[in-house]
Amino acid sequence: MIARTTVLVADHGVAACRIVRTCRDMGLRSVVLATEHDSLACHTRMADEVVNLPGTLPNQTFQNHEKVLAAAKAVNATIVHPGSGVLASDEGFRAACDAAGLIFVGPTGLQMQRLAHRPDAVQAMAAAGVASLPDPHDHADFPLSRHVEVQFIADSLGGVVHLGTRACSIRSGNRRLIEEAPAPWLDPIQIESLVGSTLKAVVTLGCCGAGSAEYLLDHELHPHFVALRTRLQTGYAATEVVYGVDLVQAQIRVALLEPLPWQQKDLVPRGFATICAVRCVNPHSDFAVSSGRPFRYRTPSGPFVRLDSSLEEGGEFVPVHDTLIAHVTTAGRTRPESISRMHRAVDEFELEGVSHNLPLIRRVLGRLEFADGTYDSGLVARLGPLPSGAAAAGVRFPVTRSSNHLVAPALHGTNAGDVSSRMAGRVVRIFVAPGQKVVRGQPLLVLEAMKMENEIKSPADGTVIEILAREGDRLDRDALMMRLG
Secondary structure, eight states: OOTTOEEEEOOOHHHHHHHHHHHHHHTOEEEEEEOTTOTTOHHHHHSSEEEEOSOSSGGGTTTOHHHHHHHHHHTTOSEEEOTTSGGGGOHHHHHHHHHTTOEESSOOHHHHHHHHSHHHHHHHHHHTTOEEOSSTTOOTTOTTOEEEEEEEEEOTTSOEEEEEEEEEEEEETTEEEEEEESOTTOOHHHHHHHHHHHHHHHHHHTOOEEEEEEEEEOTTOOEEEEEEESSOOTTHHHHHHHHTOOHHHHHHHHHTTOOOSOOGGGOOOOSEEEEEEEEOEETTTTTEEOOBOOSEEEOOOSTTEEEEEOOOTTOOBOOSSOSEEEEEEEEESSHHHHHHHHHHHHHHOEEESSOOSHHHHHHHHTBHHHHTTOOOTTHHHHHOOOOSSSSGGGOOOGGGOSTTBOOOGGGOOOSTTEEEOSSOEEEEEEOOOTTOEEOTTOEEEEEEETTEEEEEEOSSSEEEEEEOOOTTOEEOTTOEEEEEO
């Protein structure tokens, strides 16, 4: 019925690539937009057609209503998917699409108005039994809060379902760094209460399309409503993995006035998922935006690893629109299994030629409080600045290594619990894990050096706080391998 219908994808990078893939699965013809910086961009290679937009800045290209609508008309598009950027919640753009006879994938203009008027959402949440923050931008009462969101999707026929929770507390600045589905802090009764309140509010507000309700949890894990978002947030791939669904396809079908493809009883979560956002930023300069042409780009793959990327080796990355280059998602039957697979995935990720945040991702993954699920929004701040030098924070980062070789200058241990290599060598085996208690003299790992295997033992009783080396890594002398507390 919808085969070969043309969809104009009015977004960029990772989001555009993701939408194009779903269009291909549905038999839809996809058209993407491009600027002068996008000659080698993945989304322009993947789509059926490309419309070039003059200009470079967002307000001259992807966020310019007139140019986007002109592009839709030029290719005879029937549907406009605004992606997950500014246009997804732009009431004026929605109205312009309606006036042009285009099907907009997202909420109606009236729904956008209601959600933009926060008192309506606050009142709906209060009726559902959830308190709200007085000011969604003021988290002063929650200095170390846990940030949770509930994924939902509703159709125009009254159908609405939820797809569980996500944890999104780990951020770098205002950008999400690592997310999880489901959120690790809530028990089944708390989850049922939270999703129930969300669905009540969604029905009251008459939402249509995919969105999420955001909450902050206080120290007693009581939820406080922050906002309702009417687009797919960055962590939705983790939800797709856990529930085995395609939310972008559901978005499009709902926009075509079709009923939801599932009922709540069909949506059974299976296992856990972890998602990391890889961005082109400089981790040694307050994560300032970076650009460049990657001469090495090797992405992770293998069982239970999903990659949504917008970059290819040899392509140029110019972050005019966004710094995101990839989402890496891993799945597991248990949370530790999913996290373990993320360690493997990040180990395989190699990117040279442009600065990125993989050092920070590795450092967070290695922290005990992340491993045991006790972390909160203060985790990244507690890590402190990444040390300067090629291999920041003592973790082996593909951007700074060749054949798993770590350089040493920034890896010297400075604390009593630091375990450093006393010679250059290769890590053969690691015997312990984050959170494990050890005693003085207990073997921690084996380092192969000068054709001999050297057993590295614990210098004191304590707990493994962070493991910075991995099996197979080649270390220089004095490289920091592990931290004990």
